[in-house]
Amino acid sequence: VQTDPARVFAWPVRVYYEDTDFGGLVYYANYLRFFERARTEWLRSLGVDQQRLAAEDGLQFVVRRAEIGFLRGARLDDVLNVTVEVMERKHTYLRLRQCALRGEEPMAEAMVQAACVRRDSLKPAALPASLAARLGA
Amino acid sequence: VQTDPARVFAWPVRVYYEDTDFGGLVYYANYLRFFERARTEWLRSLGVDQQRLAAEDGLQFVVRRAEIGFLRGARLDDVLNVTVEVMERKHTYLRLRQCALRGEEPMAEAMVQAACVRRDSLKPAALPASLAARLGA
Amino acid sequence: VQTDPARVFAWPVRVYYEDTDFGGLVYYANYLRFFERARTEWLRSLGVDQQRLAAEDGLQFVVRRAEIGFLRGARLDDVLNVTVEVMERKHTYLRLRQCALRGEEPMAEAMVQAACVRRDSLKPAALPASLAARLGA
């Protein structure tokens, strides 16, 4: 089950200087960047190319809502495993559980509502059919 | 009431190129930067200097939890009014309501739990006495 | 002479947590963000609105070249005065001298070549007429 990319996906992210702050740890807002990189790679693994989605279909994914717990402080040079798991699939959006793990320890975890919208109007749009098909019923 | 900086505080933030992304709007994680700038200025308005707090008292504020709604897309050159309001005060942390407004319209809003911790151990610490005094009973 | 915004312009930038890194000082690439904020405000002071320039004229400023010296490390809470000075004006680009000063001390200084381009093709375009007029012969 873990290896079905439509269910649980993981992407490694290295912590660089740019990610840290004066406290010596990862700056809190940067976990949202890490979560987004993992979502992008997860979409790519499911055949969704966001550059083409924008250019050809005029569609884009946006985050509508996020609940994030910042649990521990990741450090420079750490490699974090950032996960994506679909908790709920609706017609125009997904609810995803994401976690940034150092080994087995969660550094940050989040529930993210990612919606598909039209780029011109930002109005909700149906998830791309190919993605919906890959995610199953 | 609105003008008591211990209750509702507002700080203007201009949207620059660096804040936008390929979608033409503010990149979602950057609202957390805007919220943090407003918190820093709010603390400064209450007499808390974070550089000195770190150097002299070995203390730091960290965000433990954030629930954020991304409601509308702010654009390049917009000026956002970013607010801070204390919803709850505990011994070692604050629950803050924050909003990024363009005029009267909220672009993003959040509930943020900001905790005071020891810089060496990241263990919870009592809020600085001067801040607690300013925030009242 | 100092107060003629077409010659020397200055814009204050506060250093926040997000700007610092593990070293405790401003992360080097962030000076380029500070320089860009000052250029944006300088253009605004000369009547150039980049959002409108993009939407109405299909034009955008891009940095073609930058030579930057990182001289000292600015710290959390510092206020930097970021300057813009026109060194050379060509048909399609400007050579600007920029400095990030803490009091009288330069933290970083740069020579920046900022070019006007068509947004669709990224081909060079004449500087906006209103800007050229403001910058003089």
Add this chain to the structure above:
Amino acid sequence: VQTDPARVFAWPVRVYYEDTDFGGLVYYANYLRFFERARTEWLRSLGVDQQRLAAEDGLQFVVRRAEIGFLRGARLDDVLNVTVEVMERKHTYLRLRQCALRGEEPMAEAMVQAACVRRDSLKPAALPASLAARLGA
């Protein structure tokens, strides 16, 4: 020669949403982040762990000077190959040539002076002996 990591090193960097701006391309300052990631991985490949260098030896690398040409605009989803090449080795610093390539095309190229400094004083320090040994005479 190309494969000797002490001479030419290459590191792949994917362009994500966070890296782009309103113009639809990579925000110019972010190339400096990409260059720094490649330098970090290059140092790691030569046995230098910057977290340990800071904690055990009180040393840090800082960029003193950078000359950057922004040649073309990389796009969302592009994979850039970011190179590091030692052009000159001095007692306390290195002059590095760095390039961000998309296929064979350079998007940005830079000459970077990276100096080793004491973390407490920011005074110049000799390059770590192990690194100097790896870089040869």
